[in-house]
Amino acid sequence: MRYSHWLPVALALTACGRFGATPNHRDGLRVVSVSKQLTEIVFAVGGDTALVGVDISSTYPPAAKKITTVGYHRALNAEGIISLNPSVVWNDGNWGPPAVIDQLRKVGIPLRQFDGGESIDSTKRLIRQVAQEFHNPRAGDSICARLDADMDRADSVRKTLKDAPRVLIIHFGQAANQYFVLNRKGIPEKMLEWAGAVNAADTAQKWRNLSPEVIAEAQPDVILATDYGYDLQGSLEKFKQLPGISLSPAARNNRIYRIEEHDLVYLGPRTGQNVLELIQLIHQR
CATH class of the missing domain: 3.40.50.1980 (Nitrogenase molybdenum iron protein domain)
Structure with a gap:
C-alpha cells in the first residue's frame, strides 16, 4: 500500500x-x-x-x-x-x-x-492454479506459505488491539455531491474485520452513493479514500473540506488516508501484508 x-x-x-x-x-x-x-x-x-x-x-x-x-x-x-x-x-x-x-x-x-479468490483458501487455490499454468508450482507453494504466515501475523497483532475504530471507505471520492461508499459486504468488509475495525457504512448494496448528510451522520473515526477519488482533490486539506466529510471526526483529527483501491477490493499474494499495513494505519501502531 x-x-x-x-x-x-x-x-x-x-x-x-x-x-x-x-x-x-x-x-x-x-x-x-x-x-x-x-x-x-x-x-x-x-x-x-x-x-x-x-x-x-x-x-x-x-x-x-x-x-x-x-x-x-x-x-x-x-x-x-x-x-x-x-x-x-x-x-x-x-x-x-x-x-x-x-x-x-x-x-x-x-x-x-x-474462479475463486473470495476467501484466503480459494485465493491460495487460484494462486496454485495460475502457477501451474506456467509450470511453476514451487512459486505457487511459496507464495501461499508466505500468505499464510502474513495472515497469522496479522491475526496475532489484531488480538492485541484495544479498540475498534469506525472506518468509512470512500471509493472514487466525490461525484455530483454523492459519495461512493463500500458497505458491510464483500472483501473490503473482510479487510476491515481482519484489521480490527468496524465499517461505519450501513447501506443495502455493496456500492452505494450517499449524500453528504449521511456521511456526516456516520461519524467515522477514520476515512480510507481510494486513490482516484483522493487524487481528484489533490491534497488532504482539500479532501477534508468536502461536504459531509468536513463534519466527521476523521477530518477533525486528520485521520483521512489515501489508499490504493486494489489493496482493498480483491485478495491476492499481498493480502496479509495489506492487512498488517491497515492495522498500522487505522490504529496508528
Whole structure:
C-alpha cells in the first residue's frame, strides 16, 4: 500500500502502451488478462512475460502499467484485444460487455475463466492454479506459505488491539455531491474485520452513493479514500473540506488516508501484508 499524497500519472482509457514498453513472450503463450487479481498473480508466479494486454484496472505491480491496455474490464474494446493476437483471454467472470465477449468468440480467441479468490483458501487455490499454468508450482507453494504466515501475523497483532475504530471507505471520492461508499459486504468488509475495525457504512448494496448528510451522520473515526477519488482533490486539506466529510471526526483529527483501491477490493499474494499495513494505519501502531 502507498499512502502518499502525490497525484499519480493518469491512466489511459483506451488500448495503448502506458509507458511504451513491449513485453517479452514465453513459449508462444500470449495472454490478455482482464482481471486485476489475475494480473497480480501472474506477475507473482513469474508468468508476466506472457502478458500482452491487461485491463486498465490492472495497476499492480507497477510493471503492469507498462503493458498495453484494452479498456476497463466491464467496458472492453474488442478490436484492441484482437489486435494483440492473443492466444487466450483470462478473466474472472466479471467482464464485458457481452457484445465484446461474443465478438471474441466469433473470431476464435479462446476465453479462460478462473474462479475463486473470495476467501484466503480459494485465493491460495487460484494462486496454485495460475502457477501451474506456467509450470511453476514451487512459486505457487511459496507464495501461499508466505500468505499464510502474513495472515497469522496479522491475526496475532489484531488480538492485541484495544479498540475498534469506525472506518468509512470512500471509493472514487466525490461525484455530483454523492459519495461512493463500500458497505458491510464483500472483501473490503473482510479487510476491515481482519484489521480490527468496524465499517461505519450501513447501506443495502455493496456500492452505494450517499449524500453528504449521511456521511456526516456516520461519524467515522477514520476515512480510507481510494486513490482516484483522493487524487481528484489533490491534497488532504482539500479532501477534508468536502461536504459531509468536513463534519466527521476523521477530518477533525486528520485521520483521512489515501489508499490504493486494489489493496482493498480483491485478495491476492499481498493480502496479509495489506492487512498488517491497515492495522498500522487505522490504529496508528
